[in-house]
Amino acid sequence: MMWDEEHETMPREELEPLQLRRLQDQIARVYATVPYYRAKMDEAHVAPGDIKALADINKLPFTTKEDLRKNYPFGLFTVPLERIVRIHASSGTTGKPTVVGYTKRDIKLWANLMSRTLAAAGATSKDIIHNSYGYGLFTGGMGAHYGAENLGATVVPVSGGNSKRQITIMRDFQATVLLSTPSYALNLADTMADMGVSPSDLALRIGVFGAEPWSENMREEIEKKLSIKAIDIYGLSEIIGPGVAAECHERQSGLHIMEDHFLPEIVDPETFEPLALGEKGELVFTTLTKEAFPVIRYRTKDFSRLLTDPCICGRTFYRMEKVTGRSDDMLIIRGVNVFPSQIEHVLVSIEGVEPHYQIIVEREGNMDTMEVQVEVSEAVFSDEIKKLEALSKKIQYDIKDLLGVSCRIKLVEPKSIQRSEGKAQRVIDNRKM
Amino acid sequence: MKVEQIAIFLENKSGRLAEITSILAQKGINIRAMSLADTADFGILRLIVNDTESACQALRDEGFTVGKTHVVVIEVPDQPGGLASVLKQIKDGGLNIEYMYAFTQRSGETGLIIFRFDETDIAIETLNKAGVRILSGEEVYAI
Ligand SMILES: [Zn+2]
Numbered sequence: 001m002m003w004d005e006e007h008e009t010m011p012r013e014e015l016e017p018l019q020l021r022r023l024q025d026q027i028a029r030v031y032a033t034v035p036y037y038r039a040k041m042d043e044a045h046v047a048p049g050d051i052k053a054l055a056d057i058n059k060l061p062f063t064t065k066e067d068l069r070k071n072y073p074f075g076l077f078t079v080p081l082e083r084i085v086r087i088h089a090s091s092g093t094t095g096k097p098t099v100v101g102y103t104k105r106d107i108k109l110w111a112n113l114m115s116r117t118l119a120a121a122g123a124t125s126k127d128i129i130h131n132s133y134g135y136g137l138f139t140g141g142m143g144a145h146y147g148a149e150n151l152g153a154t155v156v157p158v159s160g161g162n163s164k165r166q167i168t169i170m171r172d173f174q175a176t177v178l179l180s181t182p183s184y185a186l187n188l189a190d191t192m193a194d195m196g197v198s199p200s201d202l203a204l205r206i207g208v209f210g211a212e213p214w215s216e217n218m219r220e221e222i223e224k225k226l227s228i229k230a231i232d233i234y235g236l237s238e239i240i241g242p243g244v245a246a247e248c249h250e251r252q253s254g255l256h257i258m259e260d261h262f263l264p265e266i267v268d269p270e271t272f273e274p275l276a277l278g279e280k281g282e283l284v285f286t287t288l289t290k291e292a293f294p295v296i297r298y299r300t301k302d303f304s305r306l307l308t309d310p311c312i313c314g315r316t317f318y319r320m321e322k323v324t325g326r327s328d329d330m331l332i333i334r335g336v337n338v339f340p341s342q343i344e345h346v347l348v349s350i351e352g353v354e355p356h357y358q359i360i361v362e363r364e365g366n367m368d369t370m371e372v373q374v375e376v377s378e379a380v381f382s383d384e385i386k387k388l389e390a391l392s393k394k395i396q397y398d399i400k401d402l403l404g405v406s407c408r409i410k411l412v413e414p415k416s417i418q419r420s421e422g423k424a425q426r427v428i429d430n431r432k433m
Numbered sequence: 434m435k436v437e438q439i440a441i442f443l444e445n446k447s448g449r450l451a452e453i454t455s456i457l458a459q460k461g462i463n464i465r466a467m468s469l470a471d472t473a474d475f476g477i478l479r480l481i482v483n484d485t486e487s488a489c490q491a492l493r494d495e496g497f498t499v500g501k502t503h504v505v506v507i508e509v510p511d512q513p514g515g516l517a518s519v520l521k522q523i524k525d526g527g528l529n530i531e532y533m534y535a536f537t538q539r540s541g542e543t544g545l546i547i548f549r550f551d552e553t554d555i556a557i558e559t560l561n562k563a564g565v566r567i568l569s570g571e572e573v574y575a576i
Pocket of ligand 1: 247248250251256311312313314315
């Protein structure tokens with residue numbers, strides 16, 4: 001089933017003119033209402049009238065997370081707060097969170113995009129949807145919730161945590177669709193095994209997973225352990241939340257981008273020049289229809305490529321290849337954003353500990369593991385094993401407390417952490433996506 | 434009555450111990466006693482040498498994390514029950530041992546045991562009163 005067949009199957013020769021009209025309107029509106037964007041465009045000597053074709057988008061300046069932070073909290077909103085009906089914010093970042101707002105129309109659009117997403121995954125109004133995405137400032141929970149309700153399905157708004165209870169509810173309510181992060185899905189599968197609950201005790205048939213990168217191996221494992229079809233979805237709060245792109249259940253390869261509302265580009269991560277269709281680079285999005293919080297050429301830092309071959313499902317939207325990595329230091333560990341600077345913050349707040357550390361991320365089985373190697377300074381060194389072990393436990397506890405992510409601490413000798421040109425390499429990510 | 438001990442932080446990597454002994458040998462420093470305590474991830478090497486200051490400096494220069502602590506070196510009669518009686522004195526005195534290790538000595542008539550107490554001064558006082566023979570730093574460094 002398709003939620004919005006008219007748009008989702010629109011011939012490219014109709015879709016592209018629609019994108020251009022929407023882009024022109026969006027740019028004109030942003031220029032008129034957001035001083036920050038106007039100043040950036042003036043500085044780049046580009047005016048709304050210069051956008052005559054879709055390719056002209058590369059005349060426009062990029063927007064980064066830094067721009068969003070500079071305008072914390074509401075500086076990039078195009079409408080007065082009285083027209084904003086919802087606020088969300090990104091979590092787990094250094095410094096200020098990025099805040100996004102939605103008008104009534106934005107919320108409706110978002111719900112429709114999530115309905116498209118769920119329909120593409122194979123869900124219908126007959127499904128019972130168990131929503132384990134976190135509810136709150138994070139866009140996942142409520143974004144998925146509104147889309148599922150809009151689809152007409154029965155939503156069980158469980159949010160995250162308490163896996164045993166989740167499994168009991170899934171079994172008792174006979175939920176047919178699970179929405180969660182992929183790592184949480186595996187956690188649920190393991191908990192089920194511990195509880196002696198088998199997939200046949202549940203009625204699950206589809207899982208819709210997003211909010212963190214995951215591999216094809218992980219998909220296979222989830223599908224096998226939960227006896228479901230696992231669908232990958234993509235979205236980020238700066239663009240709208242979940243609902244930016246979604247796999248179709250017919251193919252499960254590449255995520256159809258909701259191109260009538262979001263214009264994708266792939267740029268070279270070093271030069272930021274646009275790359276040819278099909279080449280791999282950093283994914284950039286421009287919103288075409290959002291009211292309260294449009295973004296222009298937002299650099300996602302996610303690596304992907306656009307797949308343009310026609311899809312068996314009938315959708316004409318290009319597909320983005322499963323995201324395989326991030327272009328900056330931000331780590332996504334089991335769905336949680338982790339920045340090296342946060343680890344640094346923990347270390348320097350422990351007396352005597354110096355911020356000489358390295359983060360090593362691995363994927364063991366299908367779980368991300370993080371090891372933080374900390375150099376032992378004379379100030380914290382002791383001739384007693386138990387004192388060093390206590391130090392290591394304290395660091396571990398404080399990181400868990402701040403970030404919500406467990407990690408392993410390894411104390412290392414000074415200068416054992418690789419330094420290149422005086423700057424330490426903070427992160428070694430050995431995960432193979 | 435206190436003896437200076439050097440402690441060195443070591444990652445569990447092969448060859449580090451040999452590196453340390455060669456650094457000290459190059460400086461003409463003699464190792465009097467040595468003990469390695471380790472966990473799955475790291476180790477702590479404890480040394481008593483004839484020249485603590487030079488040893489610390491040499492190891493620091495090579496990038497090691499070094500610490501100095503005080504230990505108590507006790508002479509134990511080399512006969513059955515010799516150590517047991519010392520340990521009993523320690524226990525009766527309410528002293529808390531963080532760790533201990535044995536000391537090899539050429540003569541062989543008495544055994545030397547190195548104790549790290551949580552409160553060194555109180556330990557020395559208590560053991561002195563109990564008539565346990567404690568070696569001075571000079572005696573140990575000169576062995
Ligand atoms: Zn498709």
